[in-house]
Structures are given as C-alpha cells and as structure tokens.
Amino acid sequence: MELNQLTAHELLDKLRSKQVASGQILDSLYARIEAVEPKVKAYARFKPGNTQANGLAGLLPVTVKDNICTEGLNTECCSKILCGFRPPYDATVISKLKKSGNAIFPLKANMDEFAFGSSTENSSFGPTHNPWNLECVPGGSSGGSAAAVASDEAIWALGSDTGGSIRQPASFCGVVGLKPTYGRVSRFGLIAFASSLDQIGPITKDVEDAAILARIISGYDPNDSTSVNQDLPDYTDSLGKDIKGVKIGIPKEYFIEGLDPEVKLVIEEAIKKLESLGAVSKQVSLPHTQYAVPVYYIVATAEASSNLARFDGVQYGYRAKSDSLIQMYKKTRAEGFGEEAKRRIILGTFALSHGYYDAYYLRALKVRTLIKNDFDAVFKDFDCIITPTSPTPAFKIGEKTADPLQMYLSDIYTISVNLAGIPAISIPCGFSKSGLPIGLQIMAKPFNEGMLFRLAHAFEQSTQWHKVKPRL
C-alpha cells in the first residue's frame, strides 16, 4: 500500500515511530493527485504539474472544503463572485488543526457553489466525478472532499453540512462523514450558507479517523455566539466498545416510496448486522418527516439570501464594470453567482418578504420545532436512530440538473438532522449491484457524538466495506 492510501491514524502511528516522514506522505499524495485528479477533479484551482511537496508545516495534511477560510489561501466557495478572495484569517477549525500539529493542504476541495447542491455540479470550476464511477456525481455539496478521500488524493478532509452536504457525498463515495451537533464546532470562518443549520465536520476513510478529527475541531469558541460550552469527551474512548443492549429506532417514514430497493436491502442487512452484535431495534415514528424538505428550503434559502447579500463587488471578490452603483450591484451579482445560487437567493428573498413572512418563514420555524420534538420524543426511549443516508446510490452527472426539485429530494433523509440540530454520521455499509457505495446513517441525541462513534466503529470493525477502494 502507498502512504496516501493509509488512514490518518495509521500514518500517525508511523510518524510517531519515525517509520515515515511527513514529506513522504506529501510526496505520495501529490503523485496520486497528478495521476488521477484529471479524472476525478476533486480539487478547485488544480493545475497539473503544479504540485510541490515543500513548505508545509505540520504532520498530516488535511484537505479543506473551499468554503472554510484559510489565511492567505484562496477561499472562493467555488463561486466566481469570490474569485481571488484570500482571507486574512483562519477559520477556528483551521487554527485548531494547526495548533494540534496538522498541516492545511494547499489545494482546496471542490464543492457546489456556496454549498448549494447535492452533486458538486454547481461549481464554477466544473463538476467533481465519483471515483467509483466517473460518470456519476460524488454527491454534494462537499463532493470534492469526499471524492478526494475516496480516491486517496487526501488523507482526511473537512466538509460542511447544512442539509446533508457531508453525509450524502460520504455515502456516495463510500467514506465516513460526520455532521456534529449544532454548536459543537465553531462556525467562525465557515462562509455561511444557512447559519442556523451549518456545521463543519470530518470526511475520513474510517470511523477512528473521524473520531480523531472531530475531537480536534470541536469545542466552544468565544468568536461564535452559537457555539456551545459543553464537555468535550475524547471520542476515541467510544471506539472498540460493545453495543450490547443499544436501542436503535428505525423510523417508518424513511422506508417509503422513492427508496431504492437495493438501498433498502443493504440497510436492512446492516441493521441485522448491528442486532447480531447485540443492539436491539424497533420501528419508531418521526411523524413530521414529510415537512422536512419544504421547511428546509424556506429556512435555508431565507438565511442564505441575507448571508449572500455581502457579495456585492464593493470590498472583495468579483466586480463587474459599470457606470453606476446600482448597475454595478446588479451586474456583479448577475455575472458572479451561478444559477442555483440565484434560485436560492430569490426563493429566500421571497420567503422573507413583507406579506409572506408569516405564511412561509414563521410557519417554517414552527414546523421546525415540531420536527425537533419528534426526535426528542424518540430519543426518550432510544439511543440512536438508523436510516439510509440517501434514497439512492450516486446518480449520473447531468441526470438531475434540469430538475431542481428532484435534486432537492436527494437530501430527504439528511435534512431533518440539521433542522433538529442533532449529530449524525454516514458510514459505508455495502454496494449496489452496479458497484456504487451505499451509506448507513446513524443519528443520536445532541452532544452524543460518542454514541455515533461507538455504534459506527462496532459495525465497521465487523465488516469490510470501508476497506474496499475504487479502481481508478
């Protein structure tokens, strides 16, 4: 095995015992990137032959999504409107990584523009391809991060998850993806999509790596008023524990029409596997599930319409030439934003407009509370909830671009988690007949990431799915 194919914890062991030097890891990564990046396109702004393994401080390089601010490194959210933007500051997660001795990989991961999408097709740098099938999407919006990890172009990576943007691509690419509890990880330096839903999380090759990376980036941050001052356990303590008697709820609303039979079968097998390890499962109900997608597309777009107002050509990023201020605003935003960004800004602006606010935004907030109450009720009796991460395996590039509504529905199983603010993880649990990975989603109570790692690790250790690599 090449170094770039190893997990972070394997490499950390080798680094500590001085079997390898960090330069060698970088060399192997760059060699891999030069070889497969032209096919996968996991990175934004990648130019062949432009990779050089020098000047990196720290041990293991972490691949970072293009919407997380890295001091002095382009951070453009894969949008033309932020072209050339180099933040003069690091996101809190980046400072934490640097402090813990990790290096920030100089190439940033591709993504849907401003994290608007489920396929990484909405990037100003063009789509990323799924390493398991180059004709398929890697999922989104953190498709670059997930594809880079799956193709061994990255050791581990950070993504952001607003409605499934870590878990769904992790599922599509056969890797591990965690969306932490809202408030667990500082959002300072994450270029906001929907502030009340966004969380940064790890995308990794196995559960142990996710536990290590999650621990490093988590914790209260005085620079983020929404971050929560809660005890932060060492997540690796949850690894290797048995899962006897762990109570799993299976929500009936997630096993409905639209769920691919192949996916259904694989998930049912996975649940059986967990039961064989001592867990007990029972059907439960999350009655407001059907409202999650509409609620999400009101709340998220409303917040986005306001968050994206600052991209106006005045201070940074793209500015269209024009004679007057209003024309400059209009041209800059018309030329700088992609189609999906415009669609969401318009949707959100409408939802907040005078006369519609009560009917849409306010109502959505109320239903959001009902969705959260559903989870609270189930978690009174259950330790976790298990569902498919996505109703289907990866779909073809171009398959859903003409139908935004179909695209939105691919997040149907991940969105509720963000609305409720709870943590959830996606782990590989099998393949479709055509050889595409399928992900298992585990949800837990707020601030109970430990339960996710415990269950996910027990499953992973008794299966081989995470060890299968795509042939590129």
Next chain:
Amino acid sequence: MRYQTVIGLEVHLQLKTKTKAFCGCAIDFGKTPNSGVCPVCLGFPGTLPVYNKEALNSAIKVALAFSCQIQEHTKFDRKNYFYPDLPKNYQISQFDLPLSRHGYLDIFSDNKTKRIGITRVHLEEDAGKLIHESNASMVDFNRAGVPLLEIVSEPDLNSPQEAFDYLTSLKNIIEYLDVSDCDMEKGSLRCDANISLRPEGSKELGVKAELKNMNSFKGVKDALVFEVDRQAALLEAGQAMVQETRLWDAENGETVSMRNKEGAKDYRYFPDPDLTVFIIEQTMVSRIKSQLPELPHDKMRRFMRDYGLSEYDAKILVSSKKNAQFAEECIRKYPGKDKKNMANWLIGPMLSEANSRKVELHELNVNMEDLISLIGFVENQSISHLSAKLVLTQMIDSQKPAELIIRENNMLQISDTAELEQVISGVIRENEKSVTSFRAGKTNALMFLVGQVMKKSAGKANPKIVGELIKRRLTDA
C-alpha cells in the same frame, strides 16, 4: 381651519463604549479612514458577530433612565438593504423584541411639564460613512459596527418647540448617564422627525412626512416649523398629502422631497441566526438600576428641598450636568445662611457670563472662594451689585482675585455720611425743580436725585444710604 401638529422623534445615539457592538475594534473617530476596522466589522465572509456586554449595559441604563420596561427575552434581527456603507448589506438591529419598551420622558415646555411617551429603546450597529469626491465615492468603515441606540418617541409632541425641548431633555439625561457624546454636529446624536397635521379635535392621524438631514436641535425645530406651514398650506388648499421622506436643506431653510418609493421599501427583517435569543436577568437590571447616577429631575427636587431653590432656578442649574456639579459645590461652600444668594449669583451673573462666552460655568475659571468673597462685599454693602458684576467680568478676564480688583479700581462704596452729605447738598442746590416735585409728593423725583448723587460720586455712593439721607433732609426742613 385650525390644525393640531403631531410629531414623533426617532433619535439615534452613538454609545461611547470601548469597543464596537459586535467585534473587538476600539472606537476612535480621530483615526484615518479604515484604520479602526477588522474582518468582523467589515463583514468579511465567514466572520461572526459577538455582542458587546458594555453596549448592552449602556443601553439598559438609558432604557431605565426613561422608565422603560426591560424585556426579559430579547434578540437581534437583520434589517436587509443594499448600501455601500453597510458591509454585510444588512444591519444588525432589533425588530419585534426590542430591549425595552413603554417608557417616558418629562419635558418642560412653555412653563409646563409634559410627559412624552417613549415607544422603545433598542440596540443596533452603525453603518460606515461615504466620502464623495468629484470623480469617485469612497467608504470609511471606521464607524461601521459602532453601537447605536435607537430611541423612538410616541407621537406626543405637538409643536416644534416641544420637539426641541424633548431633545434638550433627552440630551440632558444622556449627559448625566455619560454613555454618549450627544453631539449632533459630529453625528453622535442623530434625529429624524415624523410630522403630520390634523384638524383640531380629530382623533385620526394625518398623512405624515419623515424629515431627515437635520444636524442641530435648532435645525430640527426649523425644519418642523417649515413643515407645519407647508402642510397647513397644502391642507388649506385641499391638496392631498403624500407620505414621503423629506430632507432638510438648512441653507435654503426648506424641506425637499426625496422622491423615492418609500412604500416599496421592504427590509425583510428576520432573527439573526448568528446571535441567539438572550435573556436579560432581573438581577442584572436591578444592579444597573442601583448604579444609575442621580438624574436631572431628582437633582432638581433635591436642590429645591436642600437649598430652598425655586423650581425654576433648580431647573436651570440641573439643565447641564457640569453646571449642576459646579453650582452644587459653590452652594455648599457658601457660608451665608440663605443659599439662594449664591444660587442667584450662579443663575444670574455667572450664567450670563458663561452664555456670552459659550462655555460652561466651571470653564469660567472663577475660584469659588473668590466668588464667595465677592458676594460678601455686596452683602455687607461694600460695593454695589452693579459694580460687583463688573468685578466678576474682570475676575474672569484677568483671573485676579475680587478684592484686588475692587481695591485697584477704588470701587468701595461711600457709606460715610459726612462725605455723602456734601455731595447731596450740591445736588439739592442744583435741582430745585425736583426738590419741589418731591415735596409735592412725587416719589419719582427722589429716584432722580439719588441718581444724580450716584453720578457725582462716580457710582461709588451707597444708593440706599443716599436715598435715606435725601429723604431725611427734604422732609426735615
């Protein structure tokens, strides 16, 4: 037809906190453009606001001083609009759950006290400043993110003068709280006015105009006076009023329509998801309340009670925090029994000196002991009140002690009757006509004769003694 004027004022106060409302930038307006900024107040992507506790404290102080109810649950909202001085293209403000509501402010107008309702006091952030040059416009973000307090009055003001008096009272209170510079010319206090007219006795409000761009209290009053006439003329002519924003043009003394689609403005307020709803603990409110300084109204009552001042006099003294401080110290040091003597000197000669020099009482640099000694000269009739005023002026100009000025100018009054009798004899001789009138019962004639004696003694004669001497001479003979 007779109309009633209805005015409501919206005041924005810049709080003088150490740092900005949602970031750690120090507030310093002397700086060169865009030097007092950071990624947070510039609204850079990914940055987040964290509210300033000192600003919240100041805001609660002001709200309590206006007897507002502090809301237990409050939150920040985003007010969305595009403007180049607004880095995020939304302003963090408060919409439906403001920090406080339902307060009032007592104003003293036209010799009556009137209570004006305060609708709400809330906290928000200031925008930057545009600098226009002939071929370019530039933005200075030093001001962006400075905490602003918005104080909205009920439409309880019924004349431009009342609006003026409201602003004066408000400024007075803020000055006592020491939370803002309240300088309209420098923009630390800004005021917009809503004004409408309605037929006397009518309950319904008329169509209002919102007036902006006034940069002094007088400007606010002048703009309102102009607007009262303009609206009355329109109503008289039976023309329909349009709800609009009008800018005050101080140079031409008129308000001019901004001609924008005011009705179409939609700020799309919604709760700022970056700042969670927070609870203002009652204990915190009680603590702030207990630490409030003595406010003008309470000070006035105390001056009346402790120093026997009239309401009018006490009101004048407390109308400036610094004047009140200086005056109280003088009154305390004054050894005489009747404290009013000192108060009269402060409200009279001292204040008129201060006003003519456009400074506060303490800035006259009059030594208190010296002022007391000057009043002593008057009280023991060593100099006349008139001369004393001249001495005071010289004390201020030359910074010499009162006694020295009096001696140098030989101003001590002549109270020696023998000396005075001589002068009086001369005056009686030269003014037979007046003497005759006095004897005929015309008291005015006495005044004239006293005046003549004063003139002859170059103002040094003690007029009281002179009057008595003349009276005795003319009635005895």
